[in-house]
Each structure stands twice: as structure tokens, then as C-alpha cells.
Amino acid sequence: MESLKSKDRLDHKITLVHELLRKHRLTEQIVHNGDSPRKELLESILHRQNLVELEQKLKRMHTADLAHIIELLPPEDRLIVWSRVCDQCGGEILLEVSEAVRKNLVNDMSEDQIQSALRQMDGDDLAFIADDVPDAFLQMRLASLSSEEQDWILASLNYSEGTVGDLMSNEMVIVHETDTLGQAELHLRSLRELPIHNDKLFVIDLRGLFKGVLPLQSILLNEPDVRVADVMVTKVVRFAPYDDASDASMAFERYDLISAPVVNARGKLLGRLTVDVVMDYLRERSGDDVLNMAGVEKDEDLFSPLMDSVKNRGVWLVINLFTAFIASRVIGVFEDTIVQLVALAALMPIIASVGGNTGNQTSALIIRAMSKGQITDENTKHLFRKEVGVSAINGLMLGTAVGLFALVFYQDVALALVISVAMLLTLIVAAVLGMVVPVLINKSGRDPALGSSVILTATTDSIGFFIFLGLAALFLV
């Protein structure tokens, strides 16, 4: 029986695996460095003992836990664990891990192992994993399926990532509207195993058109001779295959759904979307905004190969470098002013830093509200006014503070006034940009978070320097 606290239990397992791997590495080192043959033999036995113990522990774990542990292990340890569990439940684990890790694991598999993993998967699974396994193996596995299943997979592959069609499954229990509840119950009993999250049956008419759903409990709560059509629910949240998966996930949350029908434009029932898939999708994306804002593409895994990470992040750093060059040239224009009043050089990063963070605060709010579907054309104007208002008030306060700071260190009232005004203006511009940047990225059809922080801080830097040094050139020297 599982212990009380699922979290502590999992943490315990993780520590155990780490511990066994550490022992394994230790004995491996001794084996390699061993000088006396006798010692070598002894250590080699120890070594094998550790691996056997590891294998036994792994065999007793839930595949979901195995997948989690495999994800958090560094590459070399990951492959040791993978080689122990791959034959037994490789298919399921491949389905659970993230895309980056999946590619890493597939690369390490023999042809036989890939084929055996694919044999553990059904049509939905194969469609889900299709992009990440060599095509030849996929074709071989497909050939062994029924033509019905093949059609389903080919249809699924047509839906692009992030659509409902891509996430839907064909495992569902279907009844006809003319059936009685007794017949529906008999049908259920005739199935050896029910699909996961089978909270309702799907009702179609003779032409295969979707008519409604029959909650499982209405079979239990009504008499067996009642007709399905009389108790089925027709007011149902349904999805079209090309609907956006993140909209669907919001609908699942809003209407507390467990499963929902996917219906095409002609009213034909195509498949079923379930809450577990929706939750995986939500979870998978839940940290994406954080990464995107900072300029990291989402499919970087913790232990992605070094050069993949370098390339992935380098792109945004190069963009960052070019925008920093622009900021640098803005300052370059004012070099004469700085030579005459070197205090400007020491003070200007304050403007840039606070400006950048103010912009980030606004854009973080907008990005979160966008991902919750809360931004409309109509409320943008109100938001705009509010954000500028908040920045103006903060600008007045922080402007005063930075003015006092300048006065203390440079005893120059004019300089203090200039930096106060520059801070106020920069913060107002930063708030405007903090709204405009994510909105523009979004309008360009990309994720509004993608690189927003990089673009934003670069722009506020240049503008902040220009405002501060420009005012200084006009009024101070």
C-alpha cells in the first residue's frame, strides 16, 4: 500500500536512486583503478550487486515516478536507469517524459528496444510520439495495426501541435440514442476494461452524429428501461478539432470537465478530450512564460546537451547584444557631456535599472492576463491609463529619492532636479512599453512572453539614457 504522503514517498525514492547510482559510480571507479585481480573481482561483484539492487527498486516503481526520476537525472545516470527499465515499460515512460528528454532516450535505444517500446503503445500514443521516433520504425508498427487504427493515426497527425485534435483520443464508450439504459449497462459490462476517466458515455444517432452525453451516474440513478434519449444531457461543452488547446484547457477548468466530446463542423463525433491530457498540457506549459520572457526556448531540458543550450540561449543574447550596442551608441553621442560632468556616468544606470524593472512589472501583468484570456480591445484603454498612473506616482516618489541621492553625493541641485525628472519620464515610458511590447509580439502571432524581457529592458535602457543625458546636455553643461 502506498504510504501516506505521496510527495515524501517520491522524494525518498529519488534519494534512493541517487544513492545507488553514487555507489555504482564509486565501485566502477575502483574497478577501473583496481590493481590486484582479487580486489578487482570483489569490487566487480559489489558493482553488480548495486545494479541489481537498483534494478529491483526501479521495478517496483510507478511508471510516472520512473519518468519523473529519469527527467531529473544528469545524462549519464539517466541512461543507466533507462537501460534497466526500458524493456519492461519503456513505451509508457517515453510517453510521460518531456520532448527533450524523450529524444535523448530514443537516441540511446537499440532497434529492438524501439520496436518493443512502440509495441506497448496504442494508436493515440503513436500519434503523440510520432515526431520523436525514427520514421522507419513508426511505419513498421503502423503496418501491424488495423486499418481503422491506421486511419485514426493519420488523421491525428494532421492536427498541428496545440490544437484539440492533437490531444483528443478515440477511446470512448458510444451508445445510440435509441438504446435503453439497460442496454447501455450491458454494453459497458461487455467491455473488459473501460477507458480512463470514463465519466460519461457519448450518444450518437444512426448517422453517427453527436446527440449528447450520458453521465455514468445516470445509468445508476435511473431504471434500466428508460431510453438514453430521455435522460441524456444535450447542453454540453464540446470542442472542434481545430480549437486551440489552451482555450480548451481554460474551458475544462471553467466548467469543471472530466471528459468532453470533439465534434466536427458537420456534427460528427470525432473523439474525446480528457482532463488528464489537458492537465499535462497545462503543466507542460506552466513554466514556459518564465523561460520565454528571459529568452530561453521552452524545449530546453535541464540537462540538454551543452551546445544545444548554447545555441538556444545564444540567439536571444545576440539580440540583446545588438540592442545593448544601440544603448551604448546613445551614450556615445553624449560623451562630451559626460566628460564635463562625470557624475552622469555613475547615475545613469539607476535610471536604466529601475526603468527596466518597471516595464517588466507591467508586461508580466499583461502577459499573465493574456494567458488567462482577460485582455480585450475594450479594457486595454482602461488598463493603459491605470498602468501609466501607477508608474507616474512611483516615478514621482523614486524620482525624489534618486534626486536626494544625487544631492548627497554630488551637492548639485540642478543635477538632482534633472535626474528626478528623467526618472519620472523614463518610468512613464517604461509602463507604456511594458504594455505595448507584449501586445505587439502577440499581434505578430507569437507567444507574447517570447523575449519580452530582453526587448523591453533594451528599449528602456536606450530611452532612459537618452532622456537623462539629453536633459543633462540641455540644462547642466
Next chain:
Amino acid sequence: MESLKSKDRLDHKITLVHELLRKHRLTEQIVHNGDSPRKELLESILHRQNLVELEQKLKRMHTADLAHIIELLPPEDRLIVWSRVCDQCGGEILLEVSEAVRKNLVNDMSEDQIQSALRQMDGDDLAFIADDVPDAFLQMRLASLSSEEQDWILASLNYSEGTVGDLMSNEMVIVHETDTLGQAELHLRSLRELPIHNDKLFVIDLRGLFKGVLPLQSILLNEPDVRVADVMVTKVVRFAPYDDASDASMAFERYDLISAPVVNARGKLLGRLTVDVVMDYLRERSGDDVLNMAGVEKDEDLFSPLMDSVKNRGVWLVINLFTAFIASRVIGVFEDTIVQLVALAALMPIIASVGGNTGNQTSALIIRAMSKGQITDENTKHLFRKEVGVSAINGLMLGTAVGLFALVFYQDVALALVISVAMLLTLIVAAVLGMVVPVLINKSGRDPALGSSVILTATTDSIGFFIFLGLAALFLV
């Protein structure tokens, strides 16, 4: 029947409400400015017509949609809509909206309205909402409940936010292990309405101790004379009331749960956790990291009162200001060097900007991995080496690029070399800080994202300036 695309349908509703509100405001203005009494009467009728139309549209909407629309409306519009729907389904809407909006709505309610909304709530709802309604009203409502329900609410209030106990419900169907499936089915039929997400029944023994669960479908798939104890599932993921809610949400995702028992240390069944509550919790928190990194507390609503927002964000900006003062003083130390070589002033923000973003990339990865439970003491060392490696390679490339930039604009080989080396060193330090800052914030018991971006950019600024100007002072002047 609901239309095909739930997202478009909702968007359409939102536009409609916006439109009616716009009309309403327009006629209201005309009414107030109207000069001829006849025109005034006419407009006033129009005015009332709009509100009636609005009210009719609102009445036909799902409460979850109403809650969503109320959240995205600016305050004045929000209260107009709220006053139209509050009497009818105010209780449900209050439960759906975010905390900040809930407080805003409660402030606008009359005493009668609050009491009527509370009457629409059951014990779980009242416990959930307790912090956001005036205590007197809550007490009044509590007094009208059974002593059993009262005990439940008081117990619930003891669990702090973010624990399983805070999210669990007491609505569940319980059977005894000695019952037969036929008796269990009879028990189900005797209930007029089943709890939401009732995918399984909970099995207890005579002492009330939790023994296992009975999936709904095992009643359908087995004969009625089979004993519950013989078909119940005993290997069940269960939670303790003080378990962390985010750990529980990961377990729900990992093991594809719909509902799970909450059991205390003595093995007594306390309540039930369901997937809808877990999803709400996930969703509610899904944008928190983005906000926290930028220094915005999570309970800021899009249209929070201006001064609340000023205070909320000002705190982090003040921290930011102090750290910027430090960076400014670092530069101040090198003012003599800058006067001799003013190019330093123009170049130094490049180092600070790229350094800040490099640190942010690393910390974003770490923060996401932390929130997915992927960081362990054992893999931190590997991660550390990898992150430093990525930064070193990027530092070499970007350092070369910035060196060439310096060479082009200032024709100074020594300066170009100094800035190249400074870039490399700063990026390595930034990667180290990008790992250390979230880990330290996390160790201090706070959300690792909270203010990480503010702290990080400030630190990389100071260190970057110090490295660059320090090297320049040593080798260039």
C-alpha cells in the same frame, strides 16, 4: 444547445457585454446632458432598454462565464454587471473570481445581498471564502448550519492556505467494507444528487478508518452480490491534510487522478480532494512566477485600485533603487578612470545588460525546474557545471563580438581586449548568480521566483561594472 466552439462563444459573449455597456454609458451621458425634457425622456427609456437587454443576456450565461467577464471588466463596468446578477447567482460567482476581485465585489454589496449570497453556499464554500467576507455575516450564516457542518468549517479554517486540508471537501460517498456492491448501488440510488467528480466511492471500516476505494465502474462491471472488500482498490494515492497543495497537484497530474482520499495520521478518512479544485489551484498559480520574478505580488488584479498597485509594486522598485544606488557607487569609485577614458561610460551598459539577461535565463530554468520538483541536492552540482559551461561559451562569443564593436568605434586594441575579458567573466558570474539567487530565496522559505529578477539584475549590474571598470583601471589608464 451550446455552440461548437466554446472559446468563440465566450469571446462573442464578452464583446456583447462590452457593447451593451458602451451603449449604456453613451445614453447615460446623453441623459445627463439632455436639454429638452422630451429628448431626455426618450433617452432615458433607451437607457433602461439597454440595461434590460444586458440583464437578459447575463441571465442566460453560465456562472463560470459571468465570473470570467466580471474579472476582465474595468471597475465601473464590473459593478454594473455585478448589480444585475448578484441576487441571482452572486454566491457562485464570488466563489469563481480571484481573491482581489472578490474583495472588490463584496465591498459593493448590501447587507442583504451578502447574506443571500452566503445562503447559496455550503460548508466547503464558506470555509473557502471565509477570509473575504465580514466576520459578522459569516457567523450568522454558520449559526444556521448543522453542528456537523459547523465542525467541518471550523476544522477547515485551521488548515493554512496552500495545504491539501484547505482544498479538500467533505462531499463524498462512503461505503463500508462489509457492504455488497448491490448495497452500494442502492445507497447511490438513494442519493438524489451525486457529488461532482464522483468517480469512486470511499471505503471505511467500522471504526471509520480508510480501507480503500471502490471505482464507480466496478459496481457496473461486477455482480451485485460481490463484497466491497473483495473488489475495492487498496493501492491508492492518498494525501495528508498538511501536505503541500502544489505537491498534491503534481501527484494528480502524474497519476491521472479525478479524486483522492485525504487521510490523517491515524488513518481516519477526513475528506476528498478533486481534480477541479486542483486545476483551479494550478491555474491560479500559473502566472505567479512571471509576476513574482518581476516584483509584483500575485494578488494584484488587472484593475486593482491605483494606490494598491502603487504600493504593491513600489516595494520591489524601492529595493531595486537601493541596489541601483550600490551599482552607482561602484561606478563612482572609478570616476577618475572614466574621465580619462570616456568610452568606458558608453560601453559599460553593454556588460550590465547582457550579464543581467544571462543570469535571468539561468534563473528562469531553475525556477521552472523547481516548480516541477526536478531540482535535487544531487543533480545541482551537474547543473551548476553545465550552466557555467554554457555561459563561458556564450561569453567567449559575445566577448569577441563586443571587443570588435569597441575596436570599430574606439580604435583601441587594449580597450577591446579588456571589454572582451570583462564580458566573459561577467557572464560566468551571472550564471553562478542565476543558480544561487533562486536557491537561496527558496532556502529562506519563500517562493524562489519572488523578486529574483530584481535581485539578479541588480547584482550582475554591480559586479559587471566592477569587473569592467576594475580591469580598465588596472590595464588602460
